[in-house]
Amino acid sequence: MAERLGFIGLGILGRPMACNLVQAGYSLTVFNRSRAAVDALVQAGAKPAGSPREVAEQSGIVVTAVTDAPAVEAVVLGADGVLQGARPGLLLIDMSTISPRATRRIETEMAPSGVHMLDAPVSGGDVGARQGTLAIMVGGEKEDFERALPVFEVLGKTITHCGPIGAGQTVKACNQVVSALILLGLAEGFVFGSKMGIRPDVLLQAFQGGLAHSRLLDLRGKAMIEHSFAPGAKAKLHYKDLGIALEAAREYGVVLPGASLVTQLFMMLVEGGKGELDHSALLTVLETLSHHSLVNLPEEQAHS
Amino acid sequence: MAERLGFIGLGILGRPMACNLVQAGYSLTVFNRSRAAVDALVQAGAKPAGSPREVAEQSGIVVTAVTDAPAVEAVVLGADGVLQGARPGLLLIDMSTISPRATRRIETEMAPSGVHMLDAPVSGGDVGARQGTLAIMVGGEKEDFERALPVFEVLGKTITHCGPIGAGQTVKACNQVVSALILLGLAEGFVFGSKMGIRPDVLLQAFQGGLAHSRLLDLRGKAMIEHSFAPGAKAKLHYKDLGIALEAAREYGVVLPGASLVTQLFMMLVEGGKGELDHSALLTVLETLSHHSLVNLPEEQAHS
Numbered sequence: 001m002a003e004r005l006g007f008i009g010l011g012i013l014g015r016p017m018a019c020n021l022v023q024a025g026y027s028l029t030v031f032n033r034s035r036a037a038v039d040a041l042v043q044a045g046a047k048p049a050g051s052p053r054e055v056a057e058q059s060g061i062v063v064t065a066v067t068d069a070p071a072v073e074a075v076v077l078g079a080d081g082v083l084q085g086a087r088p089g090l091l092l093i094d095m096s097t098i099s100p101r102a103t104r105r106i107e108t109e110m111a112p113s114g115v116h117m118l119d120a121p122v123s124g125g126d127v128g129a130r131q132g133t134l135a136i137m138v139g140g141e142k143e144d145f146e147r148a149l150p151v152f153e154v155l156g157k158t159i160t161h162c163g164p165i166g167a168g169q170t171v172k173a174c175n176q177v178v179s180a181l182i183l184l185g186l187a188e189g190f191v192f193g194s195k196m197g198i199r200p201d202v203l204l205q206a207f208q209g210g211l212a213h214s215r216l217l218d219l220r221g222k223a224m225i226e227h228s229f230a231p232g233a234k235a236k237l238h239y240k241d242l243g244i245a246l247e248a249a250r251e252y253g254v255v256l257p258g259a260s261l262v263t264q265l266f267m268m269l270v271e272g273g274k275g276e277l278d279h280s281a282l283l284t285v286l287e288t289l290s291h292h293s294l295v296n297l298p299e300e301q302a303h304s
Numbered sequence: 305m306a307e308r309l310g311f312i313g314l315g316i317l318g319r320p321m322a323c324n325l326v327q328a329g330y331s332l333t334v335f336n337r338s339r340a341a342v343d344a345l346v347q348a349g350a351k352p353a354g355s356p357r358e359v360a361e362q363s364g365i366v367v368t369a370v371t372d373a374p375a376v377e378a379v380v381l382g383a384d385g386v387l388q389g390a391r392p393g394l395l396l397i398d399m400s401t402i403s404p405r406a407t408r409r410i411e412t413e414m415a416p417s418g419v420h421m422l423d424a425p426v427s428g429g430d431v432g433a434r435q436g437t438l439a440i441m442v443g444g445e446k447e448d449f450e451r452a453l454p455v456f457e458v459l460g461k462t463i464t465h466c467g468p469i470g471a472g473q474t475v476k477a478c479n480q481v482v483s484a485l486i487l488l489g490l491a492e493g494f495v496f497g498s499k500m501g502i503r504p505d506v507l508l509q510a511f512q513g514g515l516a517h518s519r520l521l522d523l524r525g526k527a528m529i530e531h532s533f534a535p536g537a538k539a540k541l542h543y544k545d546l547g548i549a550l551e552a553a554r555e556y557g558v559v560l561p562g563a564s565l566v567t568q569l570f571m572m573l574v575e576g577g578k579g580e581l582d583h584s585a586l587l588t589v590l591e592t593l594s595h596h597s598l599v600n601l602p603e604e605q606a607h608s
Contacts (some may be wrong), residue, residue: 286559
């Protein structure tokens, strides 16, 4: 029989992920700080809970998908948290993006109560979450990974067991470095070409055909040249993830000049009040630096 | 009836491109500085010529695919060059990667003799050249573009008319900025994860599934983690292209912090004697910076 699941955190990614689990037939108990998202899930067939503790009391496996390490610690270790409602053998799958170090700290606090933990951050954005095609990067014990696999297979397509507890977060940090530099490349390429007189849609087509091609170009290229920055993946969260990456890199002695630079540019974006936009709004930082915008071209230039 | 073609420059890209034209049934006259590549093409059915001038005398359309602007100027404008053998109406298609400014200078010198010109640099590497799936970025007059289209359709898949003469080179410069930053992202991601204890093949799989995915990851990811750096696209040529990009960006007032940084790192690679390797050898620069290599791990770690 399928395990009873709990789900805590119904944001841009959590909500469609929880929906997919309900639709796959799982019995799902959900909790979210704001009530509107809970109501939507209940309509889809989930059961509401009044606290993370109540979620844990109803579940064999609890998934958390919240914003940052303090939020994970609050819902897991805090008052009325998962740990207070957990029986021995409960499996906590944290799909938030936090640091490997914070992950290991949480796991250490829960272990004496017999609670098992996997870190399982994702990549693929809101589109991947809706379609159930996320990349899921998992750290933890092999047996726990196998127990969780049916759940992961509902949520994602590329499921990688990366190593012991924290390894999923390490790989996610690497992933965020790679994707940030792809976004920087696209931002520079678009601003460069556009200021030299090339139509942005021509740049988009050319990039798609050659070595400049990437999944981010497919997902966000058109939106970037149209300045459509509804998230998606929020800039402030990618900026937070880059902070995690640079902290871990410093701890392990890894020199990351590109990640350092792009983090500074994300800081410009967030400090400029654009942290709630999609991370592809990094484009606007490059536009500001060069005093040139891809949109609002004079009519004759836009249609030549 | 199909036009008679000439082809000058049978390097990593030029040789498979010329082969594809012969196999598509074109009458092709070829010239190359070193004779070995000519012999291979002649075996495939091409006619050899003793100089670029002879190529032009035999052809309605001449393709050049050489290393840099001085090389294009030598074979086109120099002694026994294309211009000396050209009749009015000859179409020169320069598929080398040179600056937009040098392109316009060459076009201006040929125009009084009635020679037309397109700039048509490519992206897609040796694999794209062999498979006939290159991205071709074209600048020049619409009628010349349409005259050349059947040739382009043999060589490439994504064929973009980018604008007037030089526009293809401008878009190629943008493309090289984007692809260099993708390579930097991969290099940092692999070194970061590996030094933190994640197996490189695990990183590769995770990157492929999420927002870190790119065509360069598909083409070069496995080779990078195995340190297989046979070109492909030579590091010294990508470094040259980045120089073109930064020069043009300075001329047009475009601030490119990422391109500037990655150019410095490519300089480290080339000055370190690795310019003949594939551009994905940028990985080794990041390995040097962090005193950590992806290969030569202790046996138990490599196979755990």
